[in-house]
Amino acid sequence: MVSDITKTNGPEDFQVNIKIKLSALWVAVMFCYVYGDYFILFVPGHIKNLMDGNSGVGTTTPLSLLGFAVLMTLPIVMIFLSLMLKAKANRWSNISVGIFFTLVMTLIVVTSKGKWMLFYIYLGLVEIILTSTIVWLAWKWPKQVLHSQSSNLEVRNM
16 A cells, blocks of 8 residues: 655755855855955054055055956856856856956965964965855756657756
8 A cells, every 4th residue: 555645854955056056155255355354454553554555465556446346346246147147158257257266365365474364364265165166066067958758858957
């Protein structure tokens, strides 16, 4: 005798779309950037250096500030693009921008020195893990599999 009763073992776990995963990772990356840039204001002498025109990577100029703004626009835009781009463009943009920011943060972590920069190194390592995960997920982007059932053709993401 076959029972029609279905047992439940716990809460249902939904499959999260790759686009949502990538977008959420970019949001997490941005939070790390914002907190790192906020916390660094508490490092003794940092605000004075900023007021004296030293950005930490050289003299602050209108063009260097524009360069920083353009650089930080990329992960911001990736939050949106990860949801909106078609799969192929989405995959390659996440791989390329993810690799770029992994390398940038690796350079920053390696050059950060002193006990006052421990928080920055920590956040940098988290950012490296997040952007590396973005690259890995985009690289492993699920492929479409075509299934044929009699005369119907069904497309399913795997």
